[in-house]
Amino acid sequence: MNFDPRYSGRNFTSVGTRPLRPDGVDKVTGRARYGADFNMAGQLVGRVLRSPHAHATIRRIDTSKAEKLAGVKAVITAADLPDLTDGDAAMYDILDNCMAREKALYDGHAVAAVAAVDARTARQALKLIEVDYEVLPHVTDVDEAMKHTAPLLNDAIFTEGLEEKPAKPSNVTKRTQFGHGDIHEGFGRADFVVERSFKTEQTHQGYIEPHACVANVSSDGTADLWVCTQGHFVYRQHCAQLLGMEASKLRVTSSEIGGGFGGKTHVWAEPVALALSRKAGRPVKLVMTRDEVFRASGPTSATSIDVRIGARKDGTITAAEATLRYSCGPYAGMWAEIGAMTAFACYRLENVRTVGYEVLVNRPKTAAYRAPSAPMAAFAVESAIDELAKEIGMDPVEFRIRNAAQEGTRSSYGPVYGPIGIGPTLEAAKNHPHMKAPLGKNQGRGMACGFWFNFGGQTCTDLNIGMDGSVSLAVGTVDVGGSRASLSLVAAEELGIAYEQVKAVVADTSSLGYNDMTDGSRGTFSSSMATISAARNAIKILRERAAQMWDIPIDDVVWEKGHAIAKGEKYGNLAALSLREIAAASGKTGGPIAGHSELVADGAGVSFATHICDIEVDPETGATRVLRYTVVQDAGKAVHPTYVEGQYQGGAAQGIGWALNEEYVYGKDGRLQNPGFLDYRIPVCSDLPMIDTQILEIPNPNHPYGVRGVGETSIVPPLAAIANAVSNAAGVRMTHIPMSPPRILAAIEAERGGRWSK
Amino acid sequence: MVEVTLWGSLGAIAGGKSKVEIEAKDIRELFRKLAEQYPGFEPLIEKGIAVAIDGTIYRDTWSKELPQGAEIFLLPRLAGG
Structure with missing residues (x-):
């Protein structure tokens, strides 16, 4: 990465202003195209058959009657999505979640799918699929699932993170621990101790737009996917891997997104739609119903958390500990681990310990939900903090200010903080x-x-300057919260032109290099860095072109406020050249003008x-x-x-x-x-x-x-x-x-x- | 030589140590030498480990230099929403 990301302390012209949102009119008038708004000639309707049981062995699936129904063009089961994950456990879980193999692991788990000429036929076909289940005992509560007597979801799970491998399998996939100091010593010095247990129930991200896609696999093996997603490049990787395709043969185009909040960061129905299209030889549209969205996608963990915090009379916290149990659905996750890292991150603690347990339950596969796992941990800790302040007799804000982390504090998850903002917010x-x-x-x-935490990630951006001087910005991070407007402001700022001169679009996966998805609050952070870099690369070319037009050395040309300026008294008679003037002459000075950038945005x-x-x-x-x-x-x-x-x-x-x-x-x-x-x-x-x-x-x-x-x-x-x-x-x-x-x-x-x- | 602190479950791979000393100029060299000394790190590095350098978390910038005296902390690579 040949780009210096350090803060420069500049003054801003465009950044920090509030232009009207460019996607607003289309969204409120219904013109904006969401996942379900895309259609192709001859497209079929895809529907998914889901398990009515929370936990069941699938002994046999007979699709023959459904296949014979007039209008049915394809029926698939797990046999049509074989395991191509090559030992990648996380991808195998995603595959199994898309289409159950030996067992249905939760109410709503997909077991088969059909593509038919219309929705009515597809629904009829689902009723003709015969699934022979052996119903198994189930467990949906996180505390119940941890008991030795609980039904096992997966008898190959032996808890990781213990000093010795346990003798028996359990529903606890992993134990993690964070912290420093000596909590026993810390609690020994405490004048007041608050100890409480908390529970939070499972919630859904509640995105208004259901998962929706149109898949079209051509006879030559290439494919297109139009989909509502937080990361179309990631969806391409997932789908290509699960269907045994080369990534370059699958073009994924992201639609407008009616909410994701972490729930659209990995595939659910998309490999199913592609498999149906591959088998039927026709495009397939697959849109989840709201019932399916709730039963089979997205939710966050349910949790059970114990917190203990001790403090002296003067309001100084001497020790803090928490045990966090997070449900993961039926597949291993790192949700309690994140809760354990974030629980006490706001505070300056000499002695702290957090322990997390990841717990399998017969519920949908837990997905990220906006700062995943942190809200539940904060609920438990901040409740106990409030109660402790009351016991001591301190104002809760003053108590937090007294114990807030600051630059140089060792965070509860390990590293020492640099400059941070908890104190100023308090x-x-x-x-x-x-x-x-x-x-x-x-x-x-x-x-x-x-x-x-906030994250960055792999990011790629193209900035193309038209011959009329308008600027097209192609980004690869899906716009979930207004990033097209923000990135246009950044391009305008860097180029020194008006915001209205810039139009940002989210490019498809065949038009731009790989981008990580929009998660971890990274969209504007990462893509603005790449946009600044792309704009600076474009400015270098603009200066070169101006130098050509003037027939002077490029080192004598600077870029200021959207213009090339010849510096030095000897060029005193040369009028500045605007971006529009340089763009208009581009055909005669070397062709199109563009700036490109690919980088890893880190240090969020x-x-x-x-x-x-x-x-x-x-x-x-x-x-x-x-x-x-x-x-x-x-x-x-x-x-x-x-x-x-x-x-x-x-x-x-x-x-x-x-x-x-x-x-x-x-x-x-x-x-x-x-x-x-x-x-x-x-x-x-x-x-x-x-x-x-x-x-x-x-x-x-x-x-x-x-x-x-x-x-x-x-x-x-x-x-x-x-x-x-x-x-x-x-x-x-x-x-x-x-x-x-x-x-x-x-x-x-x-x-x-x-x-x-x- | 930089001192690297390992989060809880990584310590087990390094024979129970919570800190290791490695001669490395950047994250790439750190990961390579960690995998050489403790082969158990290799699959975890492949899956993703984040490196906090003086409190700033780096997930993918393997070219990031490790300044002498900096606090180097290995963390799990986390998911976001």
Whole structure:
């Protein structure tokens, strides 16, 4: 990488402004093309047959009757998606999740699929497929699954991370541990100790757009895939590997995305659609229903967490520990490990230990969900922190400020921090008018902090200058939160031209080099770095062309405010050449002008946030109302502040839903009881106040403009901030998420020994 | 020579050590020498290990130099949403 990513401290012209979002009109008028909006002549309808059992051996599948039904063009099972993963365990899990092999591992697990001329025929065909199941005992609860008596999902699993390999298999795939110091010594010095156990239920990312794709495999073995995804290059890799194709023979085009939040970071239905198309010889469209989205895609972990924190009378934390148990669905994951790393990351701790357990359950394969695993850990820790502050008699903000991590602090997950923003977000929260606003009867205020790592990754960008001087920017990171606008601002900034002169598009996988997916809050961070690099490469060519036009050495040409300028008194009579003028002459000075960049964007810089929340609890019903909500977060540099605010508000809104309502409910039969938005209630506008935001800008030293990722951290504090607010309003510590009305009412009644009559 | 701290489960591969000393100028050389000295590292490096240099996490920039005296910390490569 021949690019210096260090922060330069420049002043900005375009970056930091708020142009109208370029995709807004198309999205609100229905012109924007999402995954299900693409169609091809002769396309078939794909449908998937799913297991009605939480855990069952598949003894036999008979597809013969379905194949004979008029209008059915292909039927596939796992036999049509053989294992080509070559020992890659993670890919094998993805394959098995796309189409079950020996066992169905959760209610909704795909076992067969059909492609037919229309949806009615496809549904009829599914009914004609005979599956002979041997139903097995199941387990869906994370704590139950850890017991020695629990049904085993996979008898080849022996817990990793123990000093000795266990003698028996279990549902615990791995134990991990982080920390430093001596917690026993630390707790020995504590004047106050808070010890609590917490639970959080499984939630879905709740993206409005279901998984959708159109696959077309040609007779020559090449293929196209149009799909809603967070990473079309990653989908290409996955699909090519699972179908035994060369990646270059598969072109993947990403659609607009109606939400992903981590749930569209690996394939689900796409290899199935490609396999159907390959077998049928025709294009196949496969769109999940909402029921399928809930039963078979996406959810985050359910968790069970124990926390213990000790502090001295003066408010100094002396020791902290947590044991975190996270459900992974039926396949190994690293969800508890991430929870164990993030749990205490906000604090300066001499003695800390976290232990994580990854637990298999008969639920859908756990997927990333916006700062995956961190919100649940923060809920447990920040609840205990609040309670400890109360016991000591300190203001909860002051208690956190006293113990906040700072530059030079050894983080709870290991490394020593560089410059970080937890302190400034806490100070900003402390001084925010929200903190001083009066509260009414049955109302409570809560606050909490949150941490997320942020990532970069492989990134490739093309910047093409048209002969009219307009600029096309082709990026490979899917736009999940406004990155096309932000990246256009960055290109305009670097080139010194107007934002309106730049148009950014997300290029398909055959038009651009590989890009990692848009995850880890990396979209704008990574692609802006690549855009700056591409623009600088284009500027070098623009200077060369201007030098040609003037017939002077290139070293005498500088680039300022969108113009080539001949420097030095001897060129005093030469008028500056604009980008448009140089572009117009490009056909005579060497051809098209473009800048290209491929790099690994690293050094994203960790991120912190502090949230404040006011809640009113109805003591008669346990119902809650969010009265006021404030997000304070460090953005490094807000490229397009409106989008940054949108990310802050979106994270808070999702967190409010998670904290108060959202929950996977399983019956005793192991089947999901609420796979739809009527029974799985995400917040709507009338549930939410206007969410206030405060952007802090503490530059990231590893980005030329100081940019940090902003997309994920905002979902980390809400569970805890809301739990603290509800606990303060109701007068009882809430330890189970979601805090739905029955759960709040039960907690109140348990605390007071009867119905609350205050 | 740089001192490299290993996260919990990596220590087992290095014979129970939590820190190892390696003569390496950049991440690429660090990984190569780690795999030579402790072959158990090879599949993990293949799957992905992140390197924190003075607190900044690098996942893929194997050309990143390891300054003398810097704190080098190996971490799991994490997923994001």
